[in-house]
Amino acid sequence: MTPGARASAAIEILTEIEARKRPAADALKDWGLSHRFAGSGDRAAIGNLVFDALRTRASTAFVMGEDSPRALALRTLASSWGLGPDGVAALADGGRFAPEPLTPAELEGLKREIAPDAPAHIRGDYPEWLAPLFERGLGHGAAAEGAALATRAPVDLRVNSLKATREKVLNGLRRFEAEPTAYSPLGVRIAAGSGPSRSPHVEAEPGHGKGWYEVQDLGSQLATLLAGAQPKEQVLDLCAGAGGKTLGLAAAMANTGQLYAYDSDRMRLRPIFERLKRAGARNVQVLQAGDAEALAQLEGRMDRVIVDAPCTGSGVWRRRPDAKWRLGPQMLEARLAEQQAVLDLAAPLVKPGGRLVYITCSVLPSENRDRIDAFIARFPELKLAPWRQL
Template sequence: MRFHHNLLQATVDALHNIFNDGKYADQAIQRILKRDTRWGSRDRGFIAETTYDIVRYKRLYAAIANVKEPFKPADLWRMTAVWIVLKGHDVPAWEEYYNTPVRRIKGKFDELSAITKYRESIPDWMDEMGKEELGEELWNKEISALNQQADVVLRANTLQTDVKTLQEKLLALEIATTTDERFPDALILKERANVFQTELFQNGLFEVQDAGSQTIAPFAQVEPGMRVMDSCAGAGGKSLHLAALMENKGQIISTDIYNGKLNELKRRARRAGAHNIETRLIDSTKVIKKLDGKMDRLVIDAPCSGLGVLRRNPDAKWKLEPEFLDNIRKTQQEILQSYSRVVKPEGMMVYATCSILPSENDKQVETFLNSESGADFELLDSQSLMAHKDGFDGFYMALMKKKK
């Protein structure tokens, strides 16, 4: 493989922004990609994928390169050298790579690969927590799968098209996809492509949404004409899916504590042709009180550790702290306790997270059901998606029904 100095320089600069400046990986990469308009899709893909790969394996590569944070420019170049060697390529004869110890890199890799926290490149506390909650065998399988690059998955917007028609239209643009019977609205790209530039996306025929995430809205068993609340709606991926399943009939009340996210949801809803979505900012307890006992369905896509989506957010490993997890578990239970009141008798509620940890998932549901607020609910079903088994992001969802 022939390497270009300016592309690796861009990669080093992106890594500096992520590791030293604390920028989110996707934002740092997008900023770097705007640097040179002459870069083609292959160049841009190289920068993005190489950066993500080194972010994913930061601990391993840093240990092999014998460098520590905060990383100097020379340290980051060393880490790219490790990446090049471990990918089986020849190291370019550049000044930055002078005297690169290829044999030592390979030997150090073999040595460190026997230790999970280095092989999978995770903090000590995360490795200990994962083994404690899932058991060593299951944790090792899952964290390994979460270190793989995520597929690009589309959700056909059935308000505008169907899967077969969308698949044909994408193929006409030389974007080949496959289907999966487990996810009826999903199309999985065979090769990565910038689908956001297509007219199909701009006209609202599809959204980019992981297959695991696409299981949550159908799990709520919504029907046209229902009143549904999507709490913690964010930018609205689940709300848009709910609108399609409800055929634009009924009402979806999408709430969040961030007005910016709700504005993005409105923009996306207009593009998708979803007309039954109403946004409400949670700026006081009055919003929930007004909906007391009025909802046929409640979807809680709760804030969580995000460990199930590390494949697409690998830098989250380095931003997460144990204290955050303690706080987020409290928040999850508070949301369950307070939002559940909006469900009317014989209505149903989905509690979902993009986490693989039982302490954020079934244990939270168990705590809720054993509380005063949860006494009127019964658990109908629960489901866990694991990256190593299902091939997509890790998710958990529980369906609960309110008694008469």
């Protein structure tokens, strides 16, 4: 496919996403199934353009005067992809499969810069209704943090210390220019690409099949490390999902003690079995999804209860940029209620002197400190532990 044809395809998919309010990944999958002539490189380039366009929807609308699918794609090509206004004008020549030529207004929009005094939610590319929460949680850095969340994410890996060392993993992935992370002693990072370039499919590498590493964001790795699970402890991962943090906890416990993995949703929990086997994690007991009686038997016995709570996911918008535009006040309220419920479920399971670890992938204070303050008000016998003591 030509660059112009790829741009037209991205506009078509963005139109579908907007019209049907669909997740971008679903729309891209369906487009690929109905356009089998597109090669893997074409599909990757189109997907990158769609996701990059969604990352900067607010700032694009501000400078272009509209947030139509065409405006989103053209502005992304000019700015994020580095084509510039002239490059986009050359691409959009109205030829076969290419976008129609630029209008004078579009050309002016592509040349326009975002003013330093533009509203924070424009400079940070997040929904305007979230501006008060971003400002309360992030202060004067709200726009900068939002802008960082509007960039592409790198590929982060966690070394499985039960089977490999970081040096071994780095050596196995050296052709991808993998680097050790600064904060996690188990982290390996492959930088994000730009434009149409694809991220490497590291899960197809032999090291992944051998259980040497798992794909896991650095933030999740740090949360697992801060949880402080120790060998021979009794630990519950209460919202285990597919088991990303469960695997990290099992390794931290050196395959000793007893680690329970639980989730209320059996479909979320299903992938954990294959992952545990590949990682060589033998100290994990997976509880049946939704089994309240099994949880009740753990009451007052757990050294640590890990609550990786359901949340808005505002901290992982780099990976799911379309999610920020689907998020609304009602969805936030639903997540707050779920967080309260899971915390209340977790509290009785912690033994005297034990620790409850609350984790979200959100940057919103209403999902973080506000929830903990409300929780401690309900359970005054629990006290906050300063993170530096963890």
